Amino acid sequence: MSTNTALVIRATGAQGKGVVLHLVKAGWEVHALVNDPEEPRARAIQDMGATLHKGSLVDAASIQAAAKGCTAVFLNQMPSFTDDAETREAASLLSIAKAAGVGHVVHSTTLPLNDPNYRDTYEGNFAAPAIFGKADVETLVRDSGLTWTIIRPGWFMSNFLSPIASVMAPELVHGVLRVSFKPDTALPMIDPDDIGAFAVAAFQNPARFGGKIISLAGEKTGIYSVADEISRASGKQVKVVLRTDEETAEESKNNPIISGQVLSRKLDTLVDLEEARGWGIPFTSFRDFLAKHKDAIVPSIS
Structure with missing residues (x-):
């Protein structure tokens, strides 16, 4: 039996x-913190081999139970648009993990932090x-006293799949x-x-990955090429419609999806693909x- 055990936060999410998946393949034991062990996505990772622990980042007792016996933690969180809940929850988790004997935390954040002037660049955006x-x-993680690795991923390919596409691109079901x-x-x-592959590589080799901030993207794809690839994979035509500046200004005031698209207009300039490939993964x-997830491609265009 493996002596390596990792706690995965938000284990039912895409990351x-x-x-x-990759921890189990590598022979690790996995403790998965989930809100509802009966939910289908939780059952799916249980079927992969994870041990489910019911709880949340606001429930310290549940984190303590899930972290028991773990040597590593994968930390990724839902963002907060209104308060410092994300920071408070992370501080609690890191404290509990350290007390439990965790030695390494891999923290997944966001590519815009590669902009050295990100606070000025993004100030005022919803x-x-x-x-x-x-x-x-990230600052809490670096100051935690644990070995740390920070991953800053780009745009998730899964944003164009069901069910998340209903939020990220709701008109895609109609071919738009x-x-x-x-x-x-x-x-x-x-x-x-x-x-997941990068996170597990970091857990397996903390000497190489410890103390590193790694930007991740496999390719840079134009939005028209995205539509072409979805059309090719689905067999149905997808067209791109660009909002006008006026439409974007109005709709982005209270919509984090549209605000995020505005922030992503130059996101490709913040990652070096050759550097990312240089890690050998x-x-x-x-x-x-899309071929791997053909059944989840949106749309089955009406």
Whole structure:
């Protein structure tokens, strides 16, 4: 039996599921913190081999139970747009993990933090507090006294799959990709399973990955090419519709999805693909990702 055990936070999410998958493949034991063990996504990672622990980051007792016997933690959190909840929850988790004997934390944050002037760049954007919160948690992680690795991934390929596409691109089911990007926007794309591969590589080799901030993207894909690839994979035509500047300005005031698209217009400039590839861990192309998840492609266009 493996002596390596990792606690995965938000284990049913896109990243968490990828981490669970690669941990199990590598022979690790996995403690998965989940809100509802009966929920289908929780059952799915249990079927992979994870041990489910019911709880949340606001319940210290549940974190203590889940962290018992763990040597590593994968930390990723839902952003907060209104307060410092993300920072408070991370501080609690890190304290509990350290007391439990955890030695290494891999923390997944966000690519915009590669902008050295991110606070000035994003100030005033509706989604900015979420980015600033992740920066604050990064500081907590670096100051935790644990070995740490920070991963800053790009645009998730899974944003174009069901069920998340109903939020990220709700008109895609009708063959329309309506976005607030610019015509030349190139998305630095990442398969969340590849995030899992990087996280596990870091856990396996803390001497190499410890103390590193790693930016992750496998390719930079223009929004029209994204539509072409979805059309190719689904067999149905997808067209891109760009919101006008006026539409974007109005709709982004209270919509974090549209605000996030505005922030992502130049996201490709914040990651070096060759540097990411230099870690020697393969990336999945968007075409291969869509082929792998063909049943979840949105749309089955009406």
